Amino acid sequence: AVRWAGASIVFQGAMHSLNAVHRVGDQIAEPILLHRKETAAGARRKTGELLEQVGLPAARAGAYPHELSGGQRQRVMIAMALACDPRLIVADEPTTALDVMVQAQILRLIQRLVSEQDLGLVMISHDLAVLADTCDRLAVMYAGRVVEEGPARQVYEDARHPYGRALSEAFPRIGDPASRFAPRGLPGDPPDPAAVPSGCAFHPRCPVALDVCATQDQVLREAGAGRRAACVHVPEGAASGGAAATEDEAEVRSGTA
Missing domain, CATH: 3.40.50.300 (P-loop containing nucleotide triphosphate hydrolases)
Structure with missing residues (x-):
């Protein structure tokens, strides 16, 4: 056995x-x-x-x-x-x-x-800090699917998928007093596995969702060396990038409570 x-x-x-x-x-x-x-x-x-x-x-x-x-x-x-x-x-x-x-x-x-x-x-x-310190590679799952994967420390510190980023930002940063008073959360609830939303399953809760996210599912694509993410904000065949969000994404994120 x-x-x-x-x-x-x-x-x-x-x-x-x-x-x-x-x-x-x-x-x-x-x-x-x-x-x-x-x-x-x-x-x-x-x-x-x-x-x-x-x-x-x-x-x-x-x-x-x-x-x-x-x-x-x-x-x-x-x-x-x-x-x-x-x-x-x-x-x-x-x-x-x-x-x-x-x-x-x-x-x-x-x-x-x-x-x-x-x-x-x-x-x-769910504790990305534990995984980053213990594991070599990290895979982030949402609604039963892997939405991001890569070297554990890189994914924790610079997630390319909005859900992975939200998990990372849930931890207060030592030496950053602002992180104690302005925690970032996600609206809504995890989807029902029997009724997963169309398109990207995360789009109803995503702070940077585009119209296309509601209709087109996103596949894992290259998001840097040894990294992949299933997000429309990650360009097809990206060799790097993603360390900073797009301008539109940054605007939406800056207004998120």
Whole structure:
């Protein structure tokens, strides 16, 4: 089976992903017993090694989820994901509900494990700052489609698609007092997946939408070295550009609350 053996997942919200009536060690050992056909003693030994690998004492294998802190539970989820030596880990909002200090610890742990074990990592998050610091490349999705992709830090700092730009601008900038008092938001709500708007799905909420956006869907096009974006403001075959908006776009953006 691919699940847990070839690829594994770190679920969002460890408290709700772990079984409350089973000890965490038993939950880590389960995929080892199923996929590796280890003996019970071998699975227990491997479980202790995994817990120590993620920074927890092996003795915590006997704890129940409610006896652990949020950061410890997330470490247990990471240990479970590593149980069968997968080549790929999918991390779904792995730092949700964790305070900033614990979040930083979990992200450093993930980065270390990926580097040491040569793992592939797909991280899912709305926090572009986390992705920019953790991942090599970043893909921004809207209404089930990728609307921008490129080197993570470049997409975070200079998004070419209006939705990616809105996500980046949702973060206050250290040293910029104005960002604290004039946050930028998006009007409206995300579209119903069963009734996606015609044309570009983002156009009803886009501050720089043109008439053509309501009728013509935009495909991913070159938006710089190693970058693509699905936006009418990105010229076909653009080799660079997009760091600054067009004059019309800049006018609309400057008036956005």
